[in-house]
Amino acid sequence: MTRLRDTGWTGRAVSRLRGADAGVAGPAAAPVPAAPRRAGPRRPATRLYVAGGLLGLIVLLGILAPLISPHPPNAVDLLNRVRPPVWMDGGDWRFILGTDPLGRDLLSRCLHGIRTSFAIATLGLIFSACLGIALGLVSGFAGGWVDRVIMMIVDVFISLPNLLLMLCGIALLGTETWVLVVMIGLVKWEGYARIVRGQVLYLRELGYVEASRVLGASPLRIMLRHILPNLASPLIVVITLNFPGVLLMEAGLSFLGVGVQPPTASLGRMIGDGRNYLVNSWWIALMPALVVVAVALLFQLFGDALRDRVDERADG
Amino acid sequence: MDDVLLRLRDMRVAFETPRGLLRAVRGVTLDLHGGETLALVGESGSGKSALARGILRLNQPPFTLPRTRIEGRAELRDGDRWVDLTTMPETRLAGVRARAVAMIAQESLSGLNPVWRVGRQVAEALRAADPANGRDAARAAAVAMLAAVGLPEPEAAARRYPHQLSGGQRQRVMIAMAVIRGPRVLIADEPTTALDVTVQARILRLLTGLRADRAMSMIFISHDLGVVAQVADRIAVMYAGSVVELGSVRQVLTAPRHPYTAHLIAMQPGNRTRGIRQAQTLAQVHDPLAEPAGCAFRPRCPRAADACAAMPAWQGTATAGHRCLRVAP
Amino acid sequence: MLQFMAYRLLRAVFTMFVVLIIAFLTLRFSGTPFDAMFPEGLTVEAEQALIEHWQLDLPLHRQFLNYLGTVAQGDFGQSLFTRERVWDMYAARIAPTLAVGGLALLLAIFIGIPLGALSALARGSAAERVAMWVAFLGYAVPHFVIGIGLILLFGYHWRMLPTTGLDSVRHYILPVLTLAIPTVAAIARFMRAAMIDAISQPHVTAALAKGLSRRKVATDHVLRNATVPLLTLLGLEIAGVVNGSIFVEAVFSLPGVGRILVGAVQDRDFPVLQFGVLAYAAIVVLISLVIDLLYTLADPRVRVEG
Numbered sequence: 020m021t022r023l024r025d026t027g028w029t030g031r032a033v034s035r036l037r038g039a040d041a042g043v044a045g046p047a048a049a050p051v052p053a054a055p056r057r058a059g060p061r062r063p064a065t066r067l068y069v070a071g072g073l074l075g076l077i078v079l080l081g082i083l084a085p086l087i088s089p090h091p092p093n094a095v096d097l098l099n100r101v102r103p104p105v106w107m108d109g110g111d112w113r114f115i116l117g118t119d120p121l122g123r124d125l126l127s128r129c130l131h132g133i134r135t136s137f138a139i140a141t142l143g144l145i146f147s148a149c150l151g152i153a154l155g156l157v158s159g160f161a162g163g164w165v166d167r168v169i170m171m172i173v174d175v176f177i178s179l180p181n182l183l184l185m186l187c188g189i190a191l192l193g194t195e196t197w198v199l200v201v202m203i204g205l206v207k208w209e210g211y212a213r214i215v216r217g218q219v220l221y222l223r224e225l226g227y228v229e230a231s232r233v234l235g236a237s238p239l240r241i242m243l244r245h246i247l248p249n250l251a252s253p254l255i256v257v258i259t260l261n262f263p264g265v266l267l268m269e270a271g272l273s274f275l276g277v278g279v280q281p282p283t284a285s286l287g288r289m290i291g292d293g294r295n296y297l298v299n300s301w302w303i304a305l306m307p308a309l310v311v312v313a314v315a316l317l318f319q320l321f322g323d324a325l326r327d328r329v330d331e332r333a334d335g
Numbered sequence: 336m337d338d339v340l341l342r343l344r345d346m347r348v349a350f351e352t353p354r355g356l357l358r359a360v361r362g363v364t365l366d367l368h369g370g371e372t373l374a375l376v377g378e379s380g381s382g383k384s385a386l387a388r389g390i391l392r393l394n395q396p397p398f399t400l401p402r403t404r405i406e407g408r409a410e411l412r413d414g415d416r417w418v419d420l421t422t423m424p425e426t427r428l429a430g431v432r433a434r435a436v437a438m439i440a441q442e443s444l445s446g447l448n449p450v451w452r453v454g455r456q457v458a459e460a461l462r463a464a465d466p467a468n469g470r471d472a473a474r475a476a477a478v479a480m481l482a483a484v485g486l487p488e489p490e491a492a493a494r495r496y497p498h499q500l501s502g503g504q505r506q507r508v509m510i511a512m513a514v515i516r517g518p519r520v521l522i523a524d525e526p527t528t529a530l531d532v533t534v535q536a537r538i539l540r541l542l543t544g545l546r547a548d549r550a551m552s553m554i555f556i557s558h559d560l561g562v563v564a565q566v567a568d569r570i571a572v573m574y575a576g577s578v579v580e581l582g583s584v585r586q587v588l589t590a591p592r593h594p595y596t597a598h599l600i601a602m603q604p605g606n607r608t609r610g611i612r613q614a615q616t617l618a619q620v621h622d623p624l625a626e627p628a629g630c631a632f633r634p635r636c637p638r639a640a641d642a643c644a645a646m647p648a649w650q651g652t653a654t655a656g657h658r659c660l661r662v663a664p
Numbered sequence: 665m666l667q668f669m670a671y672r673l674l675r676a677v678f679t680m681f682v683v684l685i686i687a688f689l690t691l692r693f694s695g696t697p698f699d700a701m702f703p704e705g706l707t708v709e710a711e712q713a714l715i716e717h718w719q720l721d722l723p724l725h726r727q728f729l730n731y732l733g734t735v736a737q738g739d740f741g742q743s744l745f746t747r748e749r750v751w752d753m754y755a756a757r758i759a760p761t762l763a764v765g766g767l768a769l770l771l772a773i774f775i776g777i778p779l780g781a782l783s784a785l786a787r788g789s790a791a792e793r794v795a796m797w798v799a800f801l802g803y804a805v806p807h808f809v810i811g812i813g814l815i816l817l818f819g820y821h822w823r824m825l826p827t828t829g830l831d832s833v834r835h836y837i838l839p840v841l842t843l844a845i846p847t848v849a850a851i852a853r854f855m856r857a858a859m860i861d862a863i864s865q866p867h868v869t870a871a872l873a874k875g876l877s878r879r880k881v882a883t884d885h886v887l888r889n890a891t892v893p894l895l896t897l898l899g900l901e902i903a904g905v906v907n908g909s910i911f912v913e914a915v916f917s918l919p920g921v922g923r924i925l926v927g928a929v930q931d932r933d934f935p936v937l938q939f940g941v942l943a944y945a946a947i948v949v950l951i952s953l954v955i956d957l958l959y960t961l962a963d964p965r966v967r968v969e970g
Binding site: 391393395396397398399400425426429430431432433434437438440445446447448449450451459460463464496498509512516 | 784785786787788863864865866867868869870871872873874875876877878880881882884885886888889892962963964965
Binding site: 171174175178179180181182183184186187189190191263267270271274275276277287290291294297298301304305308311312315316318319 | 675676678679682686687690800801804805806807808809812815820903910911914915929930934937938940948949
C-alpha cells in the first residue's frame with residue numbers, strides 16, 4: 020500500500036514487547052502513543068463482531084467464488100460488452116453488476132478478485148510471519164553479534180522504501196504470484212521479528228530459558244512450548260493490523276499494472292483498467308472500487324476495535 | 336472566627352466510573368485558620384487527595400469528559416466577603432489558583448513539563464499570578480526563588496531540564512513554583528512520600544520555614560503520622576470520605592477519641608504492639624465503591640455496637656470534634 | 665546527543681550503501697537487457713561488442729566500483745529504450761511531482777494538525793465525532809481509490825474540475841486533494857492520540873493548578889509535548905506522500921516521475937528504475953536524518969541520553 024506506516028497505535032501488549040528492544044531502534048522509533056484511554060463505560064464489543072463478521076462474510080464469498088459466480092471470471096463475451104448494471108437502462112439480470120469491455124461479468128470478477136487478493140495477502144503475511152518469527156527466535160536465542168547483526172538488518176529494512184523495493188523485485192523477477200508473495204514477505208517481516216525477539220529476551224531475563232535448558236529441553240522445544248504460545252495474542256493482533264496494508268499494497272500494484280496480470284481477476288487491476296472508461300462506463304471501475312473501500316473500511320474498524328480490546332485487557 | 340481563611344461546608348466529591356458512582360468525599364465540614372498548618376491524614380482511598388483537589392476543582396485533567404461531581408461549599412475569604420470556589424466560573428477560578436490557593440500535587444516529581452527548562456516553568460507560575468511581570472523580571476525572580484528553596488547554584492539550576500534534577504531537587508522546584516505566587520493557602524499533597532528519609536526531613540524544614548516566613552496557611556496531606564506530627568498544628572483524620580476526628584496535634588495524637596485514630600497511631604512503625612486483633616483490622620481496607628450503612632469503620636472497629644448501624648453525626652465544631660457514637664464529645 | 669546523531673548518520677550511510685547495492689544488482693542481474701532491446705535477436709559478435717561496451721564481462725565487484733564511480737559523477741546511464749540520459753528524464757519531470765507533493769503535504773499539515781488537536785481538546789463533542797469519522801474514512805481508503813472517487817464526483821458527475829494532466833491551476837486541485845486526504849487523516853488521528861496522551865500526563869494538571877488559563881495549558885503544555893512524537897509521524901508521512909504520488913500520477917495521468925518509474929518496471933528499463941530507487945531512498949534517508957535532528961531539538965530528554 021502507499022503508506023509505509025507501521026506506527027499508528029499499537030496495542031499495549033505489542034508495544035510493551037516492542038519496548039524490549041527500544042534501545043536498538045533509538046528513540047525516534049519508540050514514542051508511539053498508546054491508544055487513548057477511555058474514561059467512561061466500556062465500549063461494547065459489537066464493533067468488533069460486526070466488522071469481523073462482515074469481513075468473514077467477504078472472505079467466505081471469496082473462497083466460494085468459483086462456486087457462486089454466475090459466470091467464469093475470464094469468460095469473454097463480446098456480444099455483451101460494457102453492459103451497465105441491472106438497475107440501469109440496458110442492464111441485464113444475467114450480469115447483475117454489468118460487464119467490462121471484454122464482456123466479462125463484473126460480479127464474477129469481483130468475487131474472484133476478492134479471492135485472489137486475499138490469497139496473495141494471506142500467503143505473503145504467512146511468509147513474512149515465518150521469516151520474522153524465525154529470525155526473531157534466532158536473534159533472541161543466539162544473542163551476541165548474531166543478534167546485533169540481525170537487529171541492524173531490521174533497522175535498515177525499516178528505513179528502506181517498501182514500494183520501490185517491491186517494484187525493483189517485480190522488475191527483476193517478474194509478476195508471477197510467487198514474486199508478489201515473496202516481496203510482500205520481505206517488506207513486512209521485521210515487525211514479527213522484533214516481537215518474538217522481545218519475548219525471548221523477556222523470558223531469558225526471567226531465567227526461564229536457562230532453567231529449561233538445565234532440565235534438558237532442546238531449544239526447539241523451548242521455542243515451541245513456551246515462547247510461541249505466549250506470543251499468539253500479540254502476533255494475531257499484529258497480523259490483523261498488517262493485513263489490510265498488505266492487501267491494499269497488492270491492489271495498488273495491480274492497479275499500476277505491475278501486480279497480478281490479466282486475465283486473472285484482481286480488484287486493483289480492474290480499477291486500473293476501468294480508469295479510462297470512467298466517462299461513460301463508470302461501473303467498470305466503480306464496482307471493484309466499492310469492494311476495495313468496503314474491505315478497507317471494515318478492516319480499519321476491526322483493527323481499531325481489536326486494539327481497543329487489547330488495550331482494555333492490558334489496562335485490567 | 337475572625338481569622339478563618341477557608342471554610343468547607345459539607346463538601347462532597349464523587350466520580351462517575353464504569354462501575355458506578357464513587358463517592359470519594361462524603362460531606363466534610365472544616366475551617367482553615369490563617370497561619371496554621373492543618374494536616375489531612377488517612378489511608379489511601381480515604382478521600383484526602385480528592386478533597387484537596389476538590390477545593391480547586393482539579394480532580395481530573397483538563398479537556399477530558401467531565402466525570403467529577405462536586406457539591407457543597409468551599410468558601411475562600413476575600414476581604415469581607417466569602418467566595419464559593421465550587422461554583423466559580425473557570426476563568427475566575429484560574430485566578431484563585433494562581434494567586435490565592437497554590438497546590439503542590441502528589442505526583443510532584445512528574446508535575447514538571449519535561450520539555451521546558453525549570454526556570455521557565457517557575458517564571459511561568461509567577462507570570463500567571465501577576466502578568467505585570469516581564470520576562471526578564473520573572474526570570475530573575477524565579478532564580479531568586481530557586482535559591483530560597485535551597486537549590487545550590489540557582490542560575491545553573493534554572494537552565495536545567497527536569498530530568499536532569501534529582502527527586503528532592505524537583506520537589507524544591509515544585510515548592511518554588513507554588514510559593515513564588517504569594518498564595519495565602521498552600522495545599523501540599525504528600526510532598527515527601529516519594530523521597531527518602533533524609534531528603535524528607537530537609538523538605539519538611541523548607542516547607543515549615545517558608546510557611547512561617549510568608550504567613551501562609553497550609554493544608555498538609557499525608558498518610559504518615561510521624562511526618563504530620565512534625566509540621567501540623569491541627570489534624571483532620573479521614574476515613575472513607577468523612578472526617579472522623581479533628582483537633583489539635585497534641586490532642587489527637589496523645590489522646591485520640593475516634594477508634595480509627597487510635598488504630599492509625601497504633602499502626603505507626605515503632606508503635607506497633609503485636610496482637611492478632613491489629614493484624615486483622617490491618618487486612619481489611621475500605622472499598623470506596625461500597626455504600627456503607629452507618630459508620631464506615633464499623634467492620635473494623637473494636638468498639639462497634641448496634642447503634643453504629645446508623646451514620647453517626649459530627650460531634651464538635653468546624654475546628655475540633657469527632658464522629659463516633661461510642662465516645663464522649 | 666552527538667552519539668545519537670552519529671549513530672543515525674552511520675545508519676543512514678549504511679542504508680544508502682545497501683540501496684546502492686540493490687540498485688546495482690537490479691541493473692546487473694536483470695540478465696542481459698538485450699532481449700528487451702533487440703527482440704529480433706543479435707549476432708554473437710554484436711552481442712559480444714555490446715557486452716564489452718557495457719563492461720558486463722568484468723568481475724562483479726569491479727563492476728560495482730565502476731558503478732559507484734559513475735554515480736558519484738552523476739551519470740546514471742541511459743534508458744534502455746529511449747536512449748535518453750536517465751538524469752535528464754527525471755529532471756524534466758520532477759517539477760510536477762514536487763509541486764503536487766509539496767502542496768499536498770502543506771495542506772495535510774495545516775489541516776491535519778489543527779483537526780487532530782481540536783478534536784482532542786473537545787472530547788465528546790459532536791465536532792470531535794465528525795472529525796474522527798472523516799479521518800477514519802480518509803485513512804482507510806487507498807490513494808488510487810480516492811482518486812477514482814474524486815474523478816467520478818467532481819470530474820464527471822458535476823463536471824467541475826479537470827481530471828487529466830496539469831495544464832492549469834484547476835488541474836492541480838484533484839490530484840493534490842487525492843494525495844492530501846489520507847495524509848490529513850493520518851496526521852489528524854495521530855495528533856489526536858498524541859494530544860490525548862499528553863493531556864493525561866500529570867504535568868498538565870499541575871500546569872492548570874498553577875492558575876494558567878486553559879488556552880495556555882493547551883498550547884504550552886499539551887500541544888508542545890504532542891509535537892514530539894508528531895515529528896516521527898511527519899517523517900513517515902513524507903515518505904507516504906512520495907509513495908502516493910506514484911499512484912496519483914497514474915490516476916490523473918500527470919507528467920511526473922512516478923509515470924516513468926512505473927513504465928520502467930513494466931518495460932524492464934533498469935537504468936531508469938535504479939535511479940528512481942536511489943533518489944527515493946536518498947530522499948527518505950535525508951528526511952529521516954532531518955527529523956532526527958529536529959527531534960533532538962524538540963525533546964530535551966534525548967539530547968542528554970544520546
